[in-house]
Amino acid sequence: MKYYARRIAFYLVTLWAAISLNFLLPRLMPGDARSIFIDKFMRRGGEITPAMERSIDLVFGEKDASLWEQYVRYWGNLLKGDLGVSITKYPTPVSDLISDALPWTLILVGTATIISFFLGVGIGAYAGWKRGTIADALIPGMTLLQSVPYFWVALIFVAYFSVALGWFPIIGGYSLRDFPAGPEWSWAFIGSAVYHGVLPAVTIIIASVGGWVLGMRNMMVSTLSEDYVVTAEAKGLTKGRIFTWYATRNAALPSMASFGITLGFVVAGSIVMEQVFTYPGVGKLMINAVQDKDYALMQGVFLVITVTVLAANFLMDLIYGLIDPRARNNV
Amino acid sequence: MMLTKRAWRKAATVALAAAMLATSACGSNDDKGKGGEGGSGPTLAIFSGSQTPIVANFNPYSPTALPGTLGSIYEPLFFYNKAKVGDPMPMLGESFEWSKDGKSLTVKLRKNVKWNDDKPLTADDVIYSFTNEAVKLEYVNEVKKVDDNTIEFTFKDPQFTNEYALLGATYIVPKHVFSSQKDLVTFTNATDPVGTGPFKLKAITDASYNVVKNDKYWDPERPKIKEVQYLGIDGSSTAESLFKANQLDYSTMFVPDPKTLTGNGRLGYLHMSSPNPISILTCSNAEYGCKGAQTDKAVRQAFSKALNRDEINKKAYYGHASLAAPTFTLPGRDEKWIKDGLPKLVPGSADVAGAKKILEDAGYKLGSDGIYAKGGQKASFTVASVEGWSDANAAGQLMVAQAKAAGIQVKAETVTLDQYTEMRQNGKFEMIISALFGTPVSDPYTLYLNYFTTQATTKVGTALGPKQTNFARYANPKVDEAVKKAAQTNDEGIKKEAYAVIQQAIVEDVPYIPMFHGGSQTFFNQKDFQGWPSEEDLYAFPASWDGLQAAYVLSKVSYK
Numbered sequence: 001m002k003y004y005a006r007r008i009a010f011y012l013v014t015l016w017a018a019i020s021l022n023f024l025l026p027r028l029m030p031g032d033a034r035s036i037f038i039d040k041f042m043r044r045g046g047e048i049t050p051a052m053e054r055s056i057d058l059v060f061g062e063k064d065a066s067l068w069e070q071y072v073r074y075w076g077n078l079l080k081g082d083l084g085v086s087i088t089k090y091p092t093p094v095s096d097l098i099s100d101a102l103p104w105t106l107i108l109v110g111t112a113t114i115i116s117f118f119l120g121v122g123i124g125a126y127a128g129w130k131r132g133t134i135a136d137a138l139i140p141g142m143t144l145l146q147s148v149p150y151f152w153v154a155l156i157f158v159a160y161f162s163v164a165l166g167w168f169p170i171i172g173g174y175s176l177r178d179f180p181a182g183p184e185w186s187w188a189f190i191g192s193a194v195y196h197g198v199l200p201a202v203t204i205i206i207a208s209v210g211g212w213v214l215g216m217r218n219m220m221v222s223t224l225s226e227d228y229v230v231t232a233e234a235k236g237l238t239k240g241r242i243f244t245w246y247a248t249r250n251a252a253l254p255s256m257a258s259f260g261i262t263l264g265f266v267v268a269g270s271i272v273m274e275q276v277f278t279y280p281g282v283g284k285l286m287i288n289a290v291q292d293k294d295y296a297l298m299q300g301v302f303l304v305i306t307v308t309v310l311a312a313n314f315l316m317d318l319i320y321g322l323i324d325p326r327a328r329n330n331v
Numbered sequence: 332m333m334l335t336k337r338a339w340r341k342a343a344t345v346a347l348a349a350a351m352l353a354t355s356a357c358g359s360n361d362d363k364g365k366g367g368e369g370g371s372g373p374t375l376a377i378f379s380g381s382q383t384p385i386v387a388n389f390n391p392y393s394p395t396a397l398p399g400t401l402g403s404i405y406e407p408l409f410f411y412n413k414a415k416v417g418d419p420m421p422m423l424g425e426s427f428e429w430s431k432d433g434k435s436l437t438v439k440l441r442k443n444v445k446w447n448d449d450k451p452l453t454a455d456d457v458i459y460s461f462t463n464e465a466v467k468l469e470y471v472n473e474v475k476k477v478d479d480n481t482i483e484f485t486f487k488d489p490q491f492t493n494e495y496a497l498l499g500a501t502y503i504v505p506k507h508v509f510s511s512q513k514d515l516v517t518f519t520n521a522t523d524p525v526g527t528g529p530f531k532l533k534a535i536t537d538a539s540y541n542v543v544k545n546d547k548y549w550d551p552e553r554p555k556i557k558e559v560q561y562l563g564i565d566g567s568s569t570a571e572s573l574f575k576a577n578q579l580d581y582s583t584m585f586v587p588d589p590k591t592l593t594g595n596g597r598l599g600y601l602h603m604s605s606p607n608p609i610s611i612l613t614c615s616n617a618e619y620g621c622k623g624a625q626t627d628k629a630v631r632q633a634f635s636k637a638l639n640r641d642e643i644n645k646k647a648y649y650g651h652a653s654l655a656a657p658t659f660t661l662p663g664r665d666e667k668w669i670k671d672g673l674p675k676l677v678p679g680s681a682d683v684a685g686a687k688k689i690l691e692d693a694g695y696k697l698g699s700d701g702i703y704a705k706g707g708q709k710a711s712f713t714v715a716s717v718e719g720w721s722d723a724n725a726a727g728q729l730m731v732a733q734a735k736a737a738g739i740q741v742k743a744e745t746v747t748l749d750q751y752t753e754m755r756q757n758g759k760f761e762m763i764i765s766a767l768f769g770t771p772v773s774d775p776y777t778l779y780l781n782y783f784t785t786q787a788t789t790k791v792g793t794a795l796g797p798k799q800t801n802f803a804r805y806a807n808p809k810v811d812e813a814v815k816k817a818a819q820t821n822d823e824g825i826k827k828e829a830y831a832v833i834q835q836a837i838v839e840d841v842p843y844i845p846m847f848h849g850g851s852q853t854f855f856n857q858k859d860f861q862g863w864p865s866e867e868d869l870y871a872f873p874a875s876w877d878g879l880q881a882a883y884v885l886s887k888v889s890y891k
Binding site for chain 2: 029032034035036037039049050051052053054055056057058059088089090091092097100101155158159162163166170171172173174176177179180181182183274275276277278280284285288291293
């Protein structure tokens with residue numbers, strides 16, 4: 001029990017520190033939201049009407065409360081579940097923006113991450129099993145794909161599969177022509193959403209699968225030289241049984257741990273993918289908030305990410321404590 | 332965690348089923364099928380700079396109002412064509428007249444205009460639109476109703492210079508909707524916005540919104556198309572892809588080689604100069620605390636002469652920019668305001684000898700390192716540009732070599748957008764590549780007022796106020812006086828005299844080094860739609876991001 005109490009206390013302190021940093025870091029950055037807003041407007045060639053000029057002052061002219069006062073207010077609002085109002089999407093509450101974007105991110109990036117993990121572990125296990133054969137040639141190819149810049153792969157895919165061949169849509173999470181009123185609960189809509197998700201998901205998988213393959217393959221090779229594998233072979237077990245239940249299961253453990261953390265990071269979305277495919281998601285909220293000095297939105301997104309990653313870590317910690325007694329004694 | 336073989340197989344079956352669902356969905360769906368019943372034509376898809384997620388906001392007073400709010404849904408009294416000189420075109424107003432002293436303005440309103448909720452537009456609506464909490468123009472004394480179709484503004488001082496702001500850029504809103512709102516700035520007006528414009532809102536999502544023809548519009552001739560879809564797109568490479576896949580019909584965006592889009596004849600192309608002059612801001616005024624070699628006007632003059640703008644245009648701006656005027660008037664539109672004897676455009680090529688002569692006449696001596704210096708101060712300064720604005724970054728690099736040839740040392744550096752705004756605000760910079768806000772109508776008054784007068788600046792170290800944009804810290808009593816004089820009159824002759832004084836001063840002092848007017852490239856679908864603006868018929872500035880001008884274009888185009 002002491003182990004869990006200590007872990008919980010540790011995570012509470014970490015949470016407090018993370019949330020406080022969330023508050024502090026954006027404010028340490030130079031620049032001011034008002035002139036950035038006007039500048040972006042101008043660079044686009046826009047015109048600011050007299051009425052808008054006044055409201056810009058109202059929206060961006062936040063009263064100069066001291067940092068401490070702001071900090072106290074920040075915590076107060078946070079505990080009330082109020083994340084504030086975004087200034088770049090004024091006057092939308094931050095919680096609305098995040099809750100609209102989150103499902104897209106969770107489903108697409110989440111699914112892609114899971115597929116990528118299973119695919120990577122599967123291929124890695126096979127390559128490790130057949131080490132020294134032609135199967136090993138997979139490894140450099142896969143890692144090469146991972147090291148190619150993601151946005152480039154994505155742009156090539158769009159140019160080829162969407163524009164040249166016309167197989168896939170170019171933008172959006174669903175067809176904007178067919179559903180101008182937005183998401184609805186119908187098979188046609190779900191079909192449209194799945195269709196729009198294929199290309200983004202494929203690019204994410206291609207870009208991330210290599211890491212899983214490499215890690216798994218190497219673990220597999222070292223597991224295969226373990227005594228219990230030799231014993232299993234000596235007992236005359238079938239190859240399939242040794243592969244699945246003796247080698248792969250043990251070799252997958254480290255991958256499982258990092259898979260937990262990766263799942264936690266899913267909520268951060270995939271910034272570049274969302275930009276290239278104009279796909280709804282959290283990553284875009286984050287990058288826009290940072291660029292435009294939208295403190296409330298920035299804090300909101302960072303908060304969601306920190307809390308989820310911490311929760312994922314915590315969960316992995318608990319599970320590790322459960323399955324590995326050594327972890328419990330070593331705190 | 333023991334999975335049996337059967338469970339594995341089951342999982343595999345589920346995965347397979349999911350994959351089949353995905354592929355079957357591929358076949359059943361086709362994005363290219365364009366909507367629009369009645370057989371008259373497709374929905375026109377426009378991109379005017381919205382990024383996703385789109386948040387419903389059709390409040391003309393909100394800084395985050397969506398494109399289309401101004402122009403498509405709400406209209407001003409008159410339409411000023413930003414592309415050409417000419418009389419303002421009546422919209423909700425019919426005619427207007429200034430009093431001789433400029434202290435009163437009478438506007439006749441159009442009769443029989445209806446809001447899209449069927450209520451009539453009244454003089455009270457118009458008066459409310461100029462006096463409500465959100466607009467509140469401090470120079471307006473009173474707006475009163477003369478009769479049902481006439482209103483009269485009275486001012487404390489002559490307000491000729493605010494004609495455009497009043498008649499062309501203040502949007503008329505329905506009093507019966509807006510006056511019941513507690514806060515006009517936080518009001519989002521997201522559902523069924525009530526306006527008089529040619530279009531009204533049909534549906535909105537976080538990725539796009541559609542507007543349809545307003546059947547009660549006061550002009551029976553317009554609009555001719557039934558539906559317009561505003562798309563939210565992140566990144567212009569995506570917009571290009573959509574154009575190529577015939578899924579986008581109208582947008583203004585930067586494309587290095589427009590032929591890649593116009594090649595197949597579907598898209599028409601119109602290149603216009605943006606009214607905002609790309610310029611180099613210089614912290615010019617040592618009396619106000621500016622530091623560096625550029626505080627000497629000889630250095631600024633010589634640097635401007637040493638620049639080969641044609642080369643910068645070709646290499647950094649893909650040849651799409653056009654030369655600016657040293658008087659900061661818009662070439663091709665504002666020529667009549669330029670003082671006789673002053674050049675109409677900045678020279679395209681470098682005048683190295685001329686630059687050196689200016690420095691030598693000012694007492695500079697060429698040092699052994701090839702850089703001029705005077706009294707220990709080298710003709711050397713930093714030119715900053717914002718990281719990621721690749722055209723400006725490239726221009727900065729080119730300036731280094733060009734200035735070197737004339738014995739001036741330029742250090743090109745890039746700064747973040749944050750640093751850039753801070754540098755401009757507090758004056759702690761030497762030079763920055765930036766742009767000034769040009770004037771929407773043919774009269775440089777506001778530009779002179781905002782960028783060259785003492786009231787628009789502060790000492791270095793103190794941040795500029797919200798409405799101060801004299802980044803160069805330029806202070807010249809003659810200019811201040813001339814700007815004041817120009818504000819008092821509507822007489823072209825007197826204005827020209829005042830502008831001549833200003834122009835003479837700023838051409839001589841170069842607090843801002845004029846460079847270019849950036850190109851704005853507009854692409855439009857000429858296969859399915861007709862009636863777009865052209866070189867011959869520039870009835871509006873065609874940029875898709877300009878609310879009112881684009882809305883007017885949309886109301887003029889028709890199905891082919």
